[in-house]
Amino acid sequence: MTDRDYEVGESVAVPWGLDTVDGVVVGAYGEGSSRRVLVEVSLGEDATETIPFSPRALELARTPEAQSPPGAWVDAARFENSVRAALLQALHELKPDWEAQTYSDVSIGPGERIDMAFVLADRLLIVEAKYSNLDKPSRDVSSVDQLRYFLSQLRQEGMDRAVALLVMNRQPSEPLLKRAYGMRSDGVPVWVLAWETENVEAEAALRNTLSAAMFYEFSDA
CATH class of the missing domain: 3.40.1350.10 (Trna Endonuclease; Chain: A, domain 1)
Structure with a gap:
């Protein structure tokens, strides 16, 4: 699995405990293994939180079958x-x-x-x-x-x-x-x-x- 670029404004799924929630990309920083994508996550009642995620974490959240086999x-x-x-x-x-x-x-x-x-x-x-x-x-x-x-x-x-x-x-x-x-x-x-x-x-x-x-x-x- 290779890291890809994420564009500002792109909708993504992000890991949240054992589940995923939806978020919007608002920026990024770092290079290589230190690269982080900043995602704004909605917390309800118009509240949001901006959290950094590794590109790999976003890819796994997008395709949960890659990390969570049946059972x-x-x-x-x-x-x-x-x-x-x-x-x-x-x-x-x-x-x-x-x-x-x-x-x-x-x-x-x-x-x-x-x-x-x-x-x-x-x-x-x-x-x-x-x-x-x-x-x-x-x-x-x-x-x-x-x-x-x-x-x-x-x-x-x-x-x-x-x-x-x-x-x-x-x-x-x-x-x-x-x-x-x-x-x-x-x-x-x-x-x-x-x-x-x-x-x-x-x-x-x-x-x-x-x-x-x-x-x-x-x-x-």
Whole structure:
């Protein structure tokens, strides 16, 4: 699959969680593997958000059969369930007195949903579980940009103390990890990690990342 040029004003499908939404190209920047296409996505009620996508991400969204063979949703659902169970166990280990308040497929706006949310004593934890059949590290940063948008929406609704995890079944690429690190440096608490059942190292990484999110110090600004 080769990258093609995208023209300003062109209508495109963009990846949004495990689904796609429509958007309009408004610009582009970068060259080669760093090239990004700026797409304006409608969020309902005349609200829009401009998000950068790699050309490959747009091509895969345009032809979903290239990344999601028949029956792939079953694997994705199983992965999401395993992530939920692992997070619940880790939360109880980190906070033995936590009274579980969990929600799935949470609506956050017109056509927008969060895979799962956990209500903690002093903050809300939102989680997106992203399953891919591609046998290589994910380089797509759109998922962390989506979580950044979700956190901004929650802040507008008065939920200032919210943190987010992106849990993947593939090892995230270095650019993806750097993107999340940069967001945290800017006060947007987003973490990315890989998860695999019956993997001791993955379990330890999940507990450590979850602990960092639970004890993240919010700015008073």
